[in-house]
Amino acid sequence: MPWDRNQMAARAAQELEDGMYVNLGIGIPTLVANYVGDKDITLQSENGMLGMGPFPFEGEEDPDLINAGKQTITELSRTAYFDSATSFAMIRGGKIAAAVLGAMEVDEEGDLANWMIPGVLVKGMGGAMDLVAGVGRVIVVMDHTNKHGKSKLLKKCTLPLTGKKVVNRIITNLGVLDVVEGGLKIIEIAEGVTEDEIRAATEANIVN
Amino acid sequence: MKKVYANATEALDGVITDGMMIAAGGFGLCGIPELLLEAIKDSGAQNLTFASNNAGVDDFGIGILLQTKQVKKMISSYVGENAEFMRQYLSGELELEFNPQGTLAERMRAGGAGIPGFYTKTGVGTVIAEGKEHKDFSGETYILEEGIFADLAIVKAWKADDTGNLIFRKTARNFNVPAATCGKICIAEVEEIVPRGSLDPDAIHLPGIYVHRIIQGEHEKRIEQRTTRKKEEA
Numbered sequence: 001m002p003w004d005r006n007q008m009a010a011r012a013a014q015e016l017e018d019g020m021y022v023n024l025g026i027g028i029p030t031l032v033a034n035y036v037g038d039k040d041i042t043l044q045s046e047n048g049m050l051g052m053g054p055f056p057f058e059g060e061e062d063p064d065l066i067n068a069g070k071q072t073i074t075e076l077s078r079t080a081y082f083d084s085a086t087s088f089a090m091i092r093g094g095k096i097a098a099a100v101l102g103a104m105e106v107d108e109e110g111d112l113a114n115w116m117i118p119g120v121l122v123k124g125m126g127g128a129m130d131l132v133a134g135v136g137r138v139i140v141v142m143d144h145t146n147k148h149g150k151s152k153l154l155k156k157c158t159l160p161l162t163g164k165k166v167v168n169r170i171i172t173n174l175g176v177l178d179v180v181e182g183g184l185k186i187i188e189i190a191e192g193v194t195e196d197e198i199r200a201a202t203e204a205n206i207v208n
Numbered sequence: 209m210k211k212v213y214a215n216a217t218e219a220l221d222g223v224i225t226d227g228m229m230i231a232a233g234g235f236g237l238c239g240i241p242e243l244l245l246e247a248i249k250d251s252g253a254q255n256l257t258f259a260s261n262n263a264g265v266d267d268f269g270i271g272i273l274l275q276t277k278q279v280k281k282m283i284s285s286y287v288g289e290n291a292e293f294m295r296q297y298l299s300g301e302l303e304l305e306f307n308p309q310g311t312l313a314e315r316m317r318a319g320g321a322g323i324p325g326f327y328t329k330t331g332v333g334t335v336i337a338e339g340k341e342h343k344d345f346s347g348e349t350y351i352l353e354e355g356i357f358a359d360l361a362i363v364k365a366w367k368a369d370d371t372g373n374l375i376f377r378k379t380a381r382n383f384n385v386p387a388a389t390c391g392k393i394c395i396a397e398v399e400e401i402v403p404r405g406s407l408d409p410d411a412i413h414l415p416g417i418y419v420h421r422i423i424q425g426e427h428e429k430r431i432e433q434r435t436t437r438k439k440e441e442a
Contacts, residue, residue: 046309047235048382058436063238063429064366064380070236070289071435081378083385083413084235084261085317088310092328111333122306123288129336130310133329164333 001192002144002173010035011188012100012141012171021050023091023131025101026069028141032100042078044096046127048087051079068127088127091134098137101128103167105157106140108204110167110179113159125162132163144172144201151203153177153184174198183207211372211422212401216247219395219421223360224253227280231316231358231391232260232270233384236289237432239376240269241362243397243425248362249273259283259356259390261312261383263293268430277301283356285309289432308336311353313386318355320389320418325354361391364427365414368398369407372416381413388418395421 003011005028013035016022023044024032033043033054043052045067052067053074061072090096105113112132115125132138145151153170169187170177175198176188183205189195199206213219230248234240245264248256249272256279263282264271273279274292281303287293296302307315308330318326327350331337341352363384366377374396376384388394401424 045379047238048379055435055437057439061431061434061436062378063431064378066236066238066379066432070238070432072431072433073435075378081376081381083376083381084309084313084383085386088313092310092314092330121288121294124284124286124306125308125336126286127309129308129334130330133332134310161334 001190003190004173006031007190008141008171008173011176012139013037015100015139015169016041016098020097021095023096023099023135025099025128027102029100029102030069044087044090045073046087046091046131048082048084049079051076053079088130091127091130094134094136096135098139099131099135100139100141101131103140103142103152105152105154105159106142106167106170107154107157108179108183110165111157112138112140112162112167113157114162116160118160128162132166137168138166140167140170142170142172144174144198151201153202153204155204174201180207211416211420212370213421213423216243216397216423216425217250219423220244220247220251223393223395224248224251226253227255228253228359229257229259231356231361231387232258233363233382233387234260234262234269235379235382236262237265237269237430239364239380239382239384240264241364241397242269242427243423244362244395245269245272249276249278252278254278255280257281257283259312259316259358259387261285261309263287263290265289265432266292268428274302281305283307283312285312306336313383315353315356316383316386316390319357320386323355325352327351328353356390358391359393361388361394363388363394363396365396365398367400367402367407368396368419368422369402369404369416370422371404372396372419372422373407373412374398374414374416374419375407375411376413385414388414393420394418395423397423397425399427400424
């Protein structure tokens with residue numbers, strides 16, 4: 001059985017080490033926070049916060065306290081607030097150890113596309129380009145194939161890029177792959193999935 | 209010099225003109241200068257360029273100036289929440305310059321600090337880098353981005369004293385600090401103007417040197433995505 005959303009998030013949480021400052025993207029990456037266990041992880045929200053807490057209880061929402069997805073959230077005892085220039089200075093300056101984010105396409109060189117589909121309404125890249133260019137490690141969490149069954153792990157991205165040679169590790173519903181010299185390397189296979197299935201679902205070159 | 213004005217309309221008097229470039233604070237609908245935006249709408253100023261991370265929603269924030277077609281161009285990182293914006297953009301009525309969020313923040317900060325340009329890795333190898341100077345430092349490629357020098361900055365803070373020292377609240381600080389610094393003139397709207405001496409000098413987020421006019425007013429502070437958890441889940 002391929003991993004479901006929560007299993008993918010749980011696998012991504014294993015990538016995070018005690019003491020890390022981490023930025024989680026929208027979607028499955030947000031779920032990663034549920035699986036960090038006892039590890040001392042500080043979540044950054046790029047609109048200007050370190051130490052992001054869970055959603056507030058009903059009736060306790062604060063319009064001055066939101067995350068980068070514009071959702072109401074809470075603060076923790078460790079929380080610090082700062083302005084957007086300071087926030088991206090810590091991102092661009094390499095202080096954030098890792099970003100976990102979703103993607104439309106990743107290719108065998110580590111190029112990432114996740115902000116724009118030509119001909120479809122363009123909303124903007126937000127902070128994604130800054131994050132992938134600046135953080136220590138970029139971990140992509142996404143389904144291995146799109147809704148048409150086509151591989152999202154390509155030889156060359158077809159969509160406009162968010163960043164070039166930026167992805168380090170890809171966690172999909174089928175397993176875990178690293179971007180290495182010459183292509184992608186299978187690091188782990190989801191229980192009940194075969195290596196042949198991963199290879200069949202991957203357009204990118206797989207190196208041994 | 210007196211910095212405190214009675215309301216947003218008076219604070220804009222003699223400042224707002226057609227075709228000016230305005231840097232606005234806020235992230236989504238959080239910490240936006242909602243009273244000044246309303247007053248800019250009432251001023252009828254045309255052909256405005258806004259450097260603002262977002263464009264509001266249809267009936268709040270910069271969205272209200274899109275409804276009245278007072279905006280010529282937006283410099284933003286994300287504009288997804290606004291149907292009228294999309295309509296005007298797709299019909300060619302509205303210019304849009306996408307900036308990565310951190311590049312936009314740093315362009316404002318740089319402009320405010322008198323820095324006309326800076327090199328960044330953000331956007332290298334993407335459409336953002338097209339037409340921009342590339343330069344290698346220690347084997348890594350960077351692109352040149354330019355500082356933003358706005359004619360006017362409009363920001364929202366929590367508290368001010370009458371000298372313009374500002375304190376923000378939680379994540380409502382966001383773009384307000386860099387936006388305030390890059391305007392030739394900065395107008396701040398706040399929830400409360402407190403007497404001189406009642407703000408801790410060690411806790412000022414933005415010194416009054418950057419702030420030229422101040423107004424106090426009631427803020428709606430609309431929430432864009434209300435997300436909660438149930439008590440039982442705790």
